[in-house]
Amino acid sequence: MIFNVRVLSNKVYKCWLSYNRMETESAAPETLNSFALSKSGTAAQDLQTDNGLDQGPLFFNYHEFAENFYAEVESPHDPKEHDGDHNICVTHFPNVFVPKDSAEFHSTRIVRIPRRFDVTLNAPYFSNCLPGWEPAALNSEEEGKTFQAHGIYDNDQLYGYSSVSPLSWYLSQSEFAKIVTPINEILGRSYGIYTWHNIVNLVLDVLTIGCWYVISRHFFDDPTQQLERYISQVNNSPALKNHKIKIISPRRSGYLSVRIEVICLYFLVHFTNFFTSLVGFSDPKAIALLML
Structure with missing residues (x-):
């Protein structure tokens, strides 16, 4: 009896899968939007593009998220709801690696570079795409590939409409x-x-019944120490040091992401109007360079 019930339940389940597949195919759009597919987690294997080729899920920075309740740069004290075409994309986050009451916490932000689990699972592998350059990144024709501030959110922080982060001010895709x-x-x-x-x-380790693991740490470098030395070397290079950018060791985040520390943008909100009246422009990037 139990076997028959299981067989019946399997048949019902297979019928449900077939029906669900037919519904998905009939509802599939003629063209695919890679951003919509990736952001919603929709499996695109069964969907067809215009040329009849299968298109799988595309990679995007899964750390970022969209927000529609924010204040515009022109009216920083008037937060309100915005339509879907004008959502801001949150691409930088609080610096959790320093004490919350420290000056560094209020003057720096973290840009998170995600792991590429689709490339390999055998070792940590991080995206070599500058935020905004991923295959399924949210891009804005108005902004291009350079960060432009449009909204104020999260304690006076500045954000744009796209996946491009403030890191684009200092590093190109090839440099990154x-x-x-x-x-x-x-x-x-x-x-x-x-x-x-x-x-x-x-x-x-087997021959010494586990003692070698303890002893070897005092005489030989762990291979991951090479990474620590490399990060220290890059942090002291002019490309990062001159712009006050710093890579946080992946070890501190459990190798879940590479986190890059950048100068905080919140002060731009308070000084934009002043510099606009003083020098006649309001480009946040230019103001940031003046303030550094």
């Missing part, structure tokens, strides 16, 4: 990729199962 690519290469070697370092450690 050159920084992240070595991080992925070092982590790939560090997490490799069949590397000589891992095999030797495993054998010695």
